[in-house]
Amino acid sequence: xxxxxxxxxxxxxxxxxxxxxxxxxxxxxxxxxxxxxxxxxxxxxxxxxxxxxxxxxxxxxxxxxxxxxxxxxxxxxxxxxxxxxxxxxxxxxxxxxxxxxxxxxxxxxxxxxxxxxxxxxxxxxxxxxxxxxxxxxxxxxxxxxxxxxxxxxxxxxxxxxxxxxxxxxxxxxxxxxxxxxxxxxxxxxxxxxxxxxxxxxxxxxxxxxxxxxxxxxxxxxxxxxxxxx
Amino acid sequence: xxxxxxxxxxxxxxxxxxxxxxxxxxxxxxxxxxxxxxxxxxxxxxxxxxxxxxxxxxxxxxxxxxxxxxxxxxxxxxxxxxxxxxxxxxxxxxxxxxxxxxxxxxxxxxxxxxxxxxxxxxxxxxxxxxxxxxxxxxxxxxxxxxxxxxxxxxxxxxxxxxxxxxxxxxxxxxxxxxxxxxxxxxxxxxxxxxxxxxxxxxxxxxxxxxxxxxxxxxxxxxxxxxxxxxxxxxxxxxxxxxxxxxxxxxxxxxxxxxxxxxxxxxxxxxxxxxxxxxxxxxxxxxxxxxxxxxxxxxxxxxxxxxxxxxxxxx
Numbered sequence: 001x002x003x004x005x006x007x008x009x010x011x012x013x014x015x016x017x018x019x020x021x022x023x024x025x026x027x028x029x030x031x032x033x034x035x036x037x038x039x040x041x042x043x044x045x046x047x048x049x050x051x052x053x054x055x056x057x058x059x060x061x062x063x064x065x066x067x068x069x070x071x072x073x074x075x076x077x078x079x080x081x082x083x084x085x086x087x088x089x090x091x092x093x094x095x096x097x098x099x100x101x102x103x104x105x106x107x108x109x110x111x112x113x114x115x116x117x118x119x120x121x122x123x124x125x126x127x128x129x130x131x132x133x134x135x136x137x138x139x140x141x142x143x144x145x146x147x148x149x150x151x152x153x154x155x156x157x158x159x160x161x162x163x164x165x166x167x168x169x170x171x172x173x174x175x176x177x178x179x180x181x182x183x184x185x186x187x188x189x190x191x192x193x194x195x196x197x198x199x200x201x202x203x204x205x206x207x208x209x210x211x212x213x214x215x216x217x218x219x220x221x222x223x224x225x226x227x228x229x
Numbered sequence: 230x231x232x233x234x235x236x237x238x239x240x241x242x243x244x245x246x247x248x249x250x251x252x253x254x255x256x257x258x259x260x261x262x263x264x265x266x267x268x269x270x271x272x273x274x275x276x277x278x279x280x281x282x283x284x285x286x287x288x289x290x291x292x293x294x295x296x297x298x299x300x301x302x303x304x305x306x307x308x309x310x311x312x313x314x315x316x317x318x319x320x321x322x323x324x325x326x327x328x329x330x331x332x333x334x335x336x337x338x339x340x341x342x343x344x345x346x347x348x349x350x351x352x353x354x355x356x357x358x359x360x361x362x363x364x365x366x367x368x369x370x371x372x373x374x375x376x377x378x379x380x381x382x383x384x385x386x387x388x389x390x391x392x393x394x395x396x397x398x399x400x401x402x403x404x405x406x407x408x409x410x411x412x413x414x415x416x417x418x419x420x421x422x423x424x425x426x427x428x429x430x431x432x433x434x435x436x437x438x439x440x441x442x443x444x445x446x447x448x449x450x451x452x453x454x455x456x457x458x459x460x461x462x463x464x465x466x467x468x469x470x471x472x473x474x475x476x477x478x479x480x481x482x483x484x485x486x487x488x489x490x491x492x493x494x495x496x497x498x499x500x501x502x503x504x505x506x507x508x509x510x511x512x513x514x515x516x517x518x519x520x521x522x523x524x525x526x527x528x529x530x531x532x533x534x535x536x537x538x539x540x541x542x543x
Contacts, residue, residue: 124506201372
């Protein structure tokens with residue numbers, strides 16, 4: 001019952017946003033960055049469905065394009081954090097010993113920074129731009145991936161089939177990639193989906209602070225920030 | 230018990246060292262030389278060299294780290310580049326603003342969240358429960374800065390009940406300060422109670438399924454007593470951890486909310502420091518928030534045995 005309600009409410013929202021972002025790949029009603037001074041700050045009307053901003057840019061086009069930017073950044077962030085995090089997590093959990101202790105100490109120290117602050121600090125080092133946001137947010141989320149994957153690997157490595165893989169002479173690297181990693185997919189997938197949501201929010205938060213995607217590119221965060229004035 | 234406390238205290242030392250190392254490395258990675266930045270365009274090479282020597286930047290990195298660490302240990306966080314103010318008093322001043330908002334909000338969110346969570350779990354799958362879960366999902370999906378902007382629009386601009394911009398320290402005009410803090414606190418409380426409700430509900434449901442709850446009911450205890458005496462204490466640990474994490478995260482991390490409500494808090498100080506490339510401020514804020522996080526988690530861990538005596542027995 002509850003599942004169905006969640007699906008009935010959630011699916012249309014995701015579908016609308018997804019379609020909007022995908023459409024923006026090929027087409028937006030107006031150019032999202034094209035300024036038309038004569039039609040600035042218009043309320044919603046028949047030519048500009050959601051009105052125009054202070055530079056006369058069509059708000060609907062900017063929202064569509066912003067959705068695309070958010071999706072792209074969030075997806076790339078998620079992939080980045082998952083790849084880096086799982087690799088470190090698998091290696092540290094599988095090797096145990098000093099490598100594990102050292103990596104986990106650094107990892108826990110990184111977890112002590114609020115994600116958004118860590119991302120902020122990394123943004124300063126990398127400078128503005130979409131790829132910097134992906135790296136900054138990705139690095140900020142990596143420690144939690146490492147923690148979860150490592151936990152999973154610690155229990156996996158005691159399983160018989162892992163022992164079997166080593167016994168028939170497979171190399172450690174092959175065992176890790178072929179037998180350990182695929183069995184970590186379930187928790188990674190769960191974490192990945194919620195990470196996508198966080199990444200969208202964090203990207204808009206960073207952009208809202210003025211440290212995300214630099215203007216004139218549209219993102220929901222920097223649109224809100226400029227609307228606030 | 231004493232053993233647990235000591236063990237937990239000792240465990241924080243390497244964490245603290247690593248955290249400070251992380252901050253040190255992060256700030257050193259920022260491109261550009263802080264001394265040339267201090268002089269702007271007007272520094273001669275000799276002046277810059279002298280400035281570098283004065284800050285110890287001509288020393289090997291390990292020496293720099295050690296010096297920095299020993300100065301941090303006595304509370305010397307350096308001075309800001311922009312106006313030469315001492316960084317630590319500045320951080321503490323700004324922290325008071327963030328802390329007052331965050332502490333009040335998290336305390337209220339904890340009370341609201343735990344209460345609603347246990348009611349939802351008790352009436353699991355009823356209309357009330359579905360409604361509560363739906364509402365928390367909606368609340369969690371709304372970014373706090375957008376919610377804050379909407380509340381500002383409604384109460385500040387449309388209704389004109391509350392001030393839109395500005396801040397007065399509580400120590401100067403308590404009543405006026407309350408007016409400024411009302412909306413940020415409300416926004417944060419609303420959002421965080423959503424988070425707490427979810428966690429509390431989930432762990433309450435798990436405990437409600439256990440046999441000793443059936444037993445408690447079978448021996449004729451009232452539902453209120455079952456919930457208060459048997460469910461809540463046993464289900465509280467995960468919620469308590471979450472509250473600690475939220476607190477640690479928010480104390481330095483509400484930069485966005487502070488921007489929305491123009492509050493001069495710690496997060497805003499960091500963001501401004503980033504814009505102004507004021508490295509001592511950035512470094513100080515990062516270190517301070519990270520230390521705070523470690524301390525909050527330590528305190529949370531130290532409280533565990535009070536709820537669950539099994540923790541310290543190990």
